[in-house]
Amino acid sequence: MMNSRNWIGGEWVTPSAGTIVIKNPSNLSEEVGVMHLSDVSHVRQAEQAARAAFASWSRQTGAARAGHLYQMAAGLETSLEELATIASTEMGKPIAEMRGEVMRGVNLLRYYAAEGVRASGQVIPSSETDVLQYTKRVPLGVVGVITPWNFPVAIPVWKFAPALICGNTVVWKPAEFASLTASRMAEIFASTGLPAGVLNLVIGKGSQIGDVLLEQSSLNAVSFTGSTATGRHVAEVCARRNVKYQTEMGGKNAAIVLNDASLDKTIAMIVSGAFRSAGQKCTATSRIIVESGIYDRFVEAFAKATSQVKLGAALDPSVYLGPVASAGQHKTVMSYVNMAREQAEIIAEGSLPDSSADGYYIRPLVAAGIDADHPLVQEEIFGPVATILKAADFEETIALCNRTVFGLSASLFTRDLTYAHRFLDEAQAGMVRVNQETAGVEYQAPFGGMKLSSSHSREQGQAALDFYSEIKTCAISYA
Numbered sequence: 001m002m003n004s005r006n007w008i009g010g011e012w013v014t015p016s017a018g019t020i021v022i023k024n025p026s027n028l029s030e031e032v033g034v035m036h037l038s039d040v041s042h043v044r045q046a047e048q049a050a051r052a053a054f055a056s057w058s059r060q061t062g063a064a065r066a067g068h069l070y071q072m073a074a075g076l077e078t079s080l081e082e083l084a085t086i087a088s089t090e091m092g093k094p095i096a097e098m099r100g101e102v103m104r105g106v107n108l109l110r111y112y113a114a115e116g117v118r119a120s121g122q123v124i125p126s127s128e129t130d131v132l133q134y135t136k137r138v139p140l141g142v143v144g145v146i147t148p149w150n151f152p153v154a155i156p157v158w159k160f161a162p163a164l165i166c167g168n169t170v171v172w173k174p175a176e177f178a179s180l181t182a183s184r185m186a187e188i189f190a191s192t193g194l195p196a197g198v199l200n201l202v203i204g205k206g207s208q209i210g211d212v213l214l215e216q217s218s219l220n221a222v223s224f225t226g227s228t229a230t231g232r233h234v235a236e237v238c239a240r241r242n243v244k245y246q247t248e249m250g251g252k253n254a255a256i257v258l259n260d261a262s263l264d265k266t267i268a269m270i271v272s273g274a275f276r277s278a279g280q281k282c283t284a285t286s287r288i289i290v291e292s293g294i295y296d297r298f299v300e301a302f303a304k305a306t307s308q309v310k311l312g313a314a315l316d317p318s319v320y321l322g323p324v325a326s327a328g329q330h331k332t333v334m335s336y337v338n339m340a341r342e343q344a345e346i347i348a349e350g351s352l353p354d355s356s357a358d359g360y361y362i363r364p365l366v367a368a369g370i371d372a373d374h375p376l377v378q379e380e381i382f383g384p385v386a387t388i389l390k391a392a393d394f395e396e397t398i399a400l401c402n403r404t405v406f407g408l409s410a411s412l413f414t415r416d417l418t419y420a421h422r423f424l425d426e427a428q429a430g431m432v433r434v435n436q437e438t439a440g441v442e443y444q445a446p447f448g449g450m451k452l453s454s455s456h457s458r459e460q461g462q463a464a465l466d467f468y469s470e471i472k473t474c475a476i477s478y479a
């Protein structure tokens, strides 16, 4: 069995503020590890270690920091299979998807490593003679990174890779149900010779140590991904303390199907958007808005496809979706499944796994016959549950798409270029995609949402560098 550990100032610490036994969500009779909970003192130590390391890390050349990130990428790639297996066993994401996620982490580290030697800043003409005026990026200091369990490898990496290359040091608090994966990642990075204190891992409950990190530490910035409720709290505390923050939160992403859509391709992408990772992606497709002329054909084909997806243990390479991650997730998602059974028309429901293993399995479910303001259509379910709405025409599909407090991702399926461009203009979401699923945005492109999905900055791609640095305007007279 694995034990989670903190990595603080280059030292391994097993905290003793409590333990939680982690069970395999694919097979609850299997205990996969023990999470050891931190207390306030560990958060303080981690912050102090990061502060101490900042002076020398931020003074290293970009090329030297890049060297470390390339080593981290190599370490992650070498351990790809092992790390993917730990994560699949800890939080139930199918192994094939998990391998892809670790590879995304490798690519993110390489992408940001290259930024270490890339030009940044501008020379701005001065109004005076013999004055050189220019901008440069400077690091923020110590950055707190708070991450969810649903992308246990990629999300932390897409935060700390740009943070580190910009010269910041990091205190990382992963989600409870990603603690074993986080510990193993820290071990991998430690083995690559990352200097002590540059990246610090503190494992514990958000409710116990999260607020200490936010309220009592002197962090210079916080990057959070998680639920909208927690994210709003993070934003409030950071705004009050004037700490730079970024919150990426929930979604209720729409896929619109117009009458002329290519049905085969559309079905495959919407099934993937709705049910891969058991619907536990912030960018998962959860509202399917279908124009009336194709509605009956779409519903029939989508129901058939849903009934054929394979639900099973995360380590089975042939499964399409695994269990949901935890008892809490199972309870919440099942409350929506029961709501759908009572209040909606069930279009399709997949099958339970063939094996008799006891896990947090939820059959993929498609519901229709409810109005656009129903909780099933408006609330983030974060499970394998999709709702279908019928719309009279393109105008109504857009109105329904935008009828939500969220604004993370949205897709349109059509062959009509005019509607495609109108959708890209009019859909209120940070990521808008035509003939592509709502999930699957690439690491080199900006990632983030509008409305209650985000604090409106962007992660990944070049956009992340804007968050993890600030601009200094420099002027020097040489007259």
Ligand code: NAD
Pocket: 146, 147, 148, 149, 150, 151, 173, 174, 175, 176, 204, 205, 206, 207, 209, 210, 211, 214, 225, 226, 227, 228, 230, 231, 233, 234, 248, 249, 250, 251, 281, 282, 283, 380, 382, 408, 449, 453
């Ligand atoms: P969560 O909000 O419960 O937890 C996220 C993190 O915040 C965890 O590390 C948790 O321990 C910590 N936390 C909890 N309370 C805290 C507090 N008071 N102070 C500081 N930290 C605290 O979310 P989750 O269940 O881990 O993740 C699922 C959610 O994440 C979904 O809503 C999903 O949409 C969202 N998500 C968003 C994105 C995105 O980029 N927009 C990506 C993935 C997941």
